[in-house]
Amino acid sequence: MAAIAPQRRSTRSGIGLAPTALLLLGALYCLFPVSWLLIASSKSPGELFTTPTLAFGTGFLSNVTDLFAYRDGVFWLWMGNTLLYAGGGALLSTAVSAISGYALAKYRFPGRKLIFNLLIGGILVPAVVLAIPQYLLFSKIGLADTYWAVLLPQILHPYSVYLARIYATAAIPDSLLEAGRIDGASEGRLLGRLALPLMVPGLVTIFLFQFVAIWNNFLLPFIMLGDDGKFPLTVGLYTLLAAGANQPSLYNLILTGTLLSIIPLIALFLTMQRYWKTDLSSGAVK
Amino acid sequence: MTPTSKRRTPLAPYVILTPAIVLFVLFLALPIGYTVYLAMRRTQVSGLGLGAGARREVFVGFDNFAAALADGELWAGWLRVLGYGALVLVVMLGLALLFALLLDSARVRLSRFSRISIFLPYAVPGVAASLMWGFLYLPSLSPIRAILDVDLLGASTITYSMANVAVWGGTGFNMLVLYTTLRAIPRDYYEAARLDGASELQIALRVKIPILAPAIILTTVFSIIATIQVFTEPTTLRPFTNTISSTWSPLMKVYRDAFVTGDLYSAAATSIVIAAISLVLSFGFLRVVRDRAFGEG
CATH class of the missing domain: 1.10.3720.10 (MetI-like)
Known part of the structure; x- marks a missing residue:
């Protein structure tokens, strides 16, 4: 059956015109706003309202210069903050998920099921129930409106623990751990030298998903932060819009800022293609 | 399983899971508890609402x-x-x-x-x-x-x-x-x-x-x-x-x-x-x- 399969398929194939066209339409729909943004941010304030909406302008570099000069370069600060929140947060989150997933997958101990269910149950708690009391509690200990207020609540991520447990189950053979134990390796050594290196491909995926989730988060920093020097890009762009929606002269800054804020993620996304192929529902890593 | 590994294993997973459990308590359980607490309370104003003690938080159940x-x-x-x-x-x-x-x-x-x-x-x-x-x-x-x-x-x-x-x-x-x-x-x-x-x-x-x-x-x-x-x-x-x-x-x-x-x-x-x-x-x-x-x- 396997031998005749390719032949049968090739007789049936040929290009499916309708499916290809439908997919290309979908691709066009998804690329359209980003392409328009690229065009719009290339226009000088004068060109924005006068030239055709789909024609490139000549003002891109001056827009970027204006944006970086805006309020003494606060946009740079937002960019740096976002990198710190997303990079630092995702790193910590991946580390915690990795060791927790390993412990839940590779040990049998009293309370294992309870701890797993509690940690995973966090998926079901909507951010809204957490954000306000988190803000109040952070205020009480004087940490609201600090970097910690945005970093700390995003470290424990239930879904990442869940994925890490699946990776650990699949990637670390029990026999290897037993062999290590017989050789006299400590549990810490088994985790650090044996288990974590085997989990690396899965951990990269967890890191990427967390990085994007924190980069894109709006609600938590919006609630936690008051000082715009600590804003990430999402909150910064929002305040820029709230200030400039009625001032068309600020549109160039907002458009250029939006474009610059999505370029790093799109770059990360295109260069890390192969790590995005996770089967999220069954957990297998390709 | 040898007796030594039996004595050793029960502790390790708890140690490894400590960061996750601490984070869970601080940033999930505590805020949820606090929300429930707040949801059952309300500020009550006595008199004209002026001066110390005129506003206090009271328990109001499911109001x-x-x-x-x-x-x-x-x-x-x-x-x-x-x-x-x-x-x-x-x-x-x-x-x-x-x-x-x-x-x-x-x-x-x-x-x-x-x-x-x-x-x-x-x-x-x-x-x-x-x-x-x-x-x-x-x-x-x-x-x-x-x-x-x-x-x-x-x-x-x-x-x-x-x-x-x-x-x-x-x-x-x-x-x-x-x-x-x-x-x-x-x-x-x-x-x-x-x-x-x-x-x-x-x-x-x-x-x-x-x-x-x-x-x-x-x-x-x-x-x-x-x-x-x-x-x-x-x-x-x-x-x-x-x-x-x-x-x-x-x-x-x-x-x-x-x-x-x-x-x-x-x-x-x-x-x-x-x-x-x-x-x-x-x-x-x-x-x-x-x-x-x-x-x-």
Whole structure:
């Protein structure tokens, strides 16, 4: 059956015109706003309202210069903050998920099921129930409106623990751990030298998903932060819009800022293609 | 197992799990407990409300919940989100399923380009997506308005315009989940159906969709949870138009109560109501995940 399969398929194939066209339409729909943004941010304030909406302008570099000069370069600060929140947060989150997933997958101990269910149950708690009391509690200990207020609540991520447990189950053979134990390796050594290196491909995926989730988060920093020097890009762009929606002269800054804020993620996304192929529902890593 | 390893193993997992458990208590259990506590309290003003001790916090039981359930503004928000959510779920998941099935069929060209393009909006933050579309809806800038003479930010169209932002941002991720599930199925699984003369369409409908069912349920429940909490899109689109009120969605009302009018107690009660509704809807999800991935229970 396997031998005749390719032949049968090739007789049936040929290009499916309708499916290809439908997919290309979908691709066009998804690329359209980003392409328009690229065009719009290339226009000088004068060109924005006068030239055709789909024609490139000549003002891109001056827009970027204006944006970086805006309020003494606060946009740079937002960019740096976002990198710190997303990079630092995702790193910590991946580390915690990795060791927790390993412990839940590779040990049998009293309370294992309870701890797993509690940690995973966090998926079901909507951010809204957490954000306000988190803000109040952070205020009480004087940490609201600090970097910690945005970093700390995003470290424990239930879904990442869940994925890490699946990776650990699949990637670390029990026999290897037993062999290590017989050789006299400590549990810490088994985790650090044996288990974590085997989990690396899965951990990269967890890191990427967390990085994007924190980069894109709006609600938590919006609630936690008051000082715009600590804003990430999402909150910064929002305040820029709230200030400039009625001032068309600020549109160039907002458009250029939006474009610059999505370029790093799109770059990360295109260069890390192969790590995005996770089967999220069954957990297998390709 | 040797006696030494038996003595050694029970401690290690607890040590390794300590960071997660500490984080769980501090940033999940404690805030939830605090919300429940706040939701059952209220400030009582005695006399003219002047001087020390004139305002104190009292226990009011379920009064705040009763008030939240009787709040007409909140119900109006629920209705708006219900209409918006139904639209988003049907269109977004429908498109995600369609694209995943098309990508999986052997006869498509340029499938890599299409797959990457459709997944690309996942890398765009909700705020940035709302900003882009917001400008695209503006009459003075929009290339859409040149073709379509409709006020995209008017009272009758705003729900569709907002749903479009969510569909644009969410289709790719859901498509990827469904597509990777499809790719994990061995190809020869379909050969029997092909040999029986089934068409690609029949295979998609009768073989692939049933196999995808758990993944479809999973993405649906995730999308429901996200849609109930819609906040970023309406908040970011608000500066573009005056048709979006500050209490457009239930979560926006929670935010306003807590941080604008300063009524933490009703904000806490309302957020618990929102959580309860998503909990009821997502309970099925945990069962699906557990049954599929952890058959040991």
